[in-house]
Amino acid sequence: MTLDALRLEVPDIREENADSLNDLHQQLADARQLPHEHGLQQTLSTLFRLNRSAMTLLERQRALQSFAEEYRHYARAYDAHRTPSALFVRLCAETAAGFKRLLLQILQGRHPSRPHLAWCLYMAQHFLAQALLRHYQLYQEPPASLWRDSHLLYWIGERQECLDEPVAAAFQPQAATTLRGLYQQMLLLSLSNPFHLAEGEAPLLFGALAPLAALPRLTPWDEDDESEGPTVDLSEAQPCLSLDQIPEGDPQYLRRFELGPLLIALHDPAPLQSLKERQLLEHVRQHWLGRQQRRHERTEHSSECLLVIGLPAIHAQLLDQRPSSSNARILDVSPGGARLLCNADQGAQLPVGQLLLLIGNNTPVLAMIRWRHINDEGLHLGIRYLKGLPRPVWLRRAPSAQTHPGVLQSTPVQGSAWHHGLWLPHGQFVEGENLWLQLASVHNQAIVPLTAANLTTPLVSRYPLKLA
Numbered sequence: 183m184t185l186d187a188l189r190l191e192v193p194d195i196r197e198e199n200a201d202s203l204n205d206l207h208q209q210l211a212d213a214r215q216l217p218h219e220h221g222l223q224q225t226l227s228t229l230f231r232l233n234r235s236a237m238t239l240l241e242r243q244r245a246l247q248s249f250a251e252e253y254r255h256y257a258r259a260y261d262a263h264r265t266p267s268a269l270f271v272r273l274c275a276e277t278a279a280g281f282k283r284l285l286l287q288i289l290q291g292r293h294p295s296r297p298h299l300a301w302c303l304y305m306a307q308h309f310l311a312q313a314l315l316r317h318y319q320l321y322q323e324p325p326a327s328l329w330r331d332s333h334l335l336y337w338i339g340e341r342q343e344c345l346d347e348p349v350a351a352a353f354q355p356q357a358a359t360t361l362r363g364l365y366q367q368m369l370l371l372s373l374s375n376p377f378h379l380a381e382g383e384a385p386l387l388f389g390a391l392a393p394l395a396a397l398p399r400l401t402p403w404d405e406d407d408e409s410e411g412p413t414v415d416l417s418e419a420q421p422c423l424s425l426d427q428i429p430e431g432d433p434q435y436l437r438r439f440e441l442g443p444l445l446i447a448l449h450d451p452a453p454l455q456s457l458k459e460r461q462l463l464e465h466v467r468q469h470w471l472g473r474q475q476r477r478h479e480r481t482e483h484s485s486e487c488l489l490v491i492g493l494p495a496i497h498a499q500l501l502d503q504r505p506s507s508s509n510a511r512i513l514d515v516s517p518g519g520a521r522l523l524c525n526a527d528q529g530a531q532l533p534v535g536q537l538l539l540l541i542g543n544n545t546p547v548l549a550m551i552r553w554r555h556i557n558d559e560g561l562h563l564g565i566r567y568l569k570g571l572p573r574p575v576w577l578r579r580a581p582s583a584q585t586h587p588g589v590l591q592s593t594p595v596q597g598s599a600w601h602h603g604l605w606l607p608h609g610q611f612v613e614g615e616n617l618w619l620q621l622a623s624v625h626n627q628a629i630v631p632l633t634a635a636n637l638t639t640p641l642v643s644r645y646p647l648k649l650a
Contacts, residue, residue, distance in 0.1 A: 187286060187289055187338055188286075189334060190282045190285070190331055190335075191279070191282070192283045193233050196235070197235040197236065203228070203232055206228070206245055207248065209228055210225060210248060210252055218256070219269060222256050222267070222269045222270060223269055225249070225256070226273050226276060229280065232249075233276060233283060239288065242283065242284050245280075246284060249280065250277065250305065253277055253309075254354075256270060256273065257353075257354065260316075265319050266316045266319060271316045271317065274313040275309070275313045275328075278306055278309035278312075278313060281302060281305045281306035284302055284306075285302045285303060285306055296347060297347060300339070300347035303335050303338060303339050303344065303361050304351065304360070304361050304364060305349075305351070306331075307335050307336075307365060307368075308351065311357065311368050311388075312353075314328055314371065315388050318376040318379070319385065326419035326420075327419070329420055332368060333414075333416040335361070336362075336365045336400075336416065337416050339365075344361065345360065345361050346360050346396075347360065347361070349361070355386070356392040356393075357392055358393075358395040363395040364395070367388065367395035368421070369414070369421050369439060370391050371384070371387060371388055372421040373421065373470045374466035375466065375469040383462060386459060386462060387462050387466060390455065390460075391463075393454075394448070394463075397443040397444045397555065398439060398443060399440045400414060400438070400439055401437060401438045403429070403436035403437060403438060404438075404637045405429075407566065411439045411471070412441075412471070413439070414438075415429065415431040415435060416435040416437065417431050417435045418431065425472055440552055440564070442521070442552065442553040443562070445470075446555045447557070448464070448467060450557045450558075480514050480516045482513070483512055483514055483515045484512065485512045486511055487509075487511070487540050487541060488507040488509060488540075488541040489510050489524070489532075489538050489540065490505060490507050490539040490546075491508060491532065491536060491538060493537050493587065493588070493589060493605060493642055495539075496572070496589055497574045497589060499539055499541075500572060500589070501574050501622060508524065508525075510522045510523065510524045511523045511524075512542075513562075519552070519564065520540075520549075520565055520567075521562060521563065521564055522565060523560050523561070523562055525560055525561065526561045528561060529554070529556065532561065532563060533554075534552065534553060534554060534639070535551060536550070536551045536641055536642075537549075537641065538550065539572070547567055548572040548591060549566060549568055550566050551564070551565055552566045569593055570591040570592050570603070571591070571592045572591055573590045573592065573621060574589065574590075575604070575619055575621055575622070576619070576620045577619055577620075578618040578627070579617065581618055586607075588604055588605060588606050588619075590602060590605075590619075590621070591605060601646070602647040602648070602649055603637075603644045603645065604630075604632075604644065604645045604647050605642055605644050606642065606645065607641070608638060608639065608640060608641055608642055614631070614632060615631075615632045616629055616630070617629070617631075630647055
């Protein structure tokens with residue numbers, strides 16, 4: 183199965199034209215004069231017809247902007263102390279359907295602008311988020327289609343590179359201002375054991391998550407990754423895989439939800455956060471990783487170490503050429519990784535996906551930055567250990583061609599065999615190339631065919647190798 187925008191759940195077009203909606207503004211104004219539930223019913227009926235009518239892109243966009251205003255009007259009646267009616271939940275779902283239909287029309291255009299596409303994706307996701315929140319307020323299981331479409335909207339945003347495009351949309355309860363943040367706000371809400379929240383806590387939690395939701399990251403799947411974040415399968419109709427589920431989907435649709443920056447940010451000063459919001463966030467954070475979901479127990483540990491940053495510097499260090507290094511302090515450790523504290527001004531050198539060599543009291547350890555967060559203490563880094571022996575190698579496209587530095591990561595397996603992974607700068611070589619590989623202190627060169635990378639970041643790629 184592949185993810186495709188055409189899989190979005192939208193109603194079929196039944197009417198060739200929307201002549202009955204020519205006086206839309208008057209219809210909506212008349213509905214507001216009715217008692218709340220009657221006006222809501224009238225507005226929902228009008229939107230139902232609009233979503234099943236053929237309209238131009240501009241007509242549909244203008245109409246849906248009007249319905250977004252009607253949503254704001256009717257939402258005011260449902261605060262933390264008053265649960266929403268079934269009609270209001272249907273209005274959220276139907277408004278989401280309208281924006282999904284508009285999205286399909288935008289995607290069918292020749293050259294949709296990124297801001298326009300980001301706005302439509304965000305609005306569709308926002309009303310799905312509202313439907314999710316209102317189901318939780320009513321202690322009802324959200325429909326499976328809600329998560330299928332939410333994952334698909336995120337996937338489209340990822341492919342169109344507009345996950346972090348800011349969108350100005352003032353809604354209550356407060357929503358994150360980017361598609362990434364809004365989608366992750368939904369994931370965090372669903373991970374917060376929402377059916378155990380007290381009445382009125384779901385919208386309070388949703389709003390409290392808004393300024394924090396963009397901090398975590400959905401990272402590409404790697405089966406060797408031993409971090410403890412939840413696993414998201416974008417092709418499944420559920421927010422995250424359960425603890426006992428083995429990821430069986432296509433790896434391109436699997437993501438690890440890295441929560442490290444969020445867990446640190448919870449302890450940062452937040453002047454605009456109320457005491458009740460702070461207490462609620464502290465209460466639900468235990469559910470985000472799950473009591474059994476942490477793969478390795480984390481232990482507080484304080485020691486100094488040196489960081490050799492980036493593949494070229496690591497290659498030089500492994501050759502005892504003593505490249506420049508940076509000081510860092512280890513704050514806690516686990517068998518799978520560690521948390522480091524560095525100077526904040528080192529941020530430009532230490533993006534997520536950077537390769538590191540940690541030099542401390544023991545054998546140097548190859549590692550990768552999984553997440554980062556800056557606060558008053560400095561730059562916090564969550565690193566993943568890349569287990570195995572790192573060795574410097576040179577690569578050539580021909581026996582006497584220019585050399586390129588690489589790092590060979592070799593891990594012993596049962597018996598006398600080894601697993602090898604070749605780390606190279608991202609994009610330097612392509613799958614299928616035959617390269618000449620030479621180890622340090624070895625004069626012979628071996629021809630190795632470059633297979634598909636099994637781990638890629640914006641900076642480096644790892645290619646599995648079979649060496650005789």
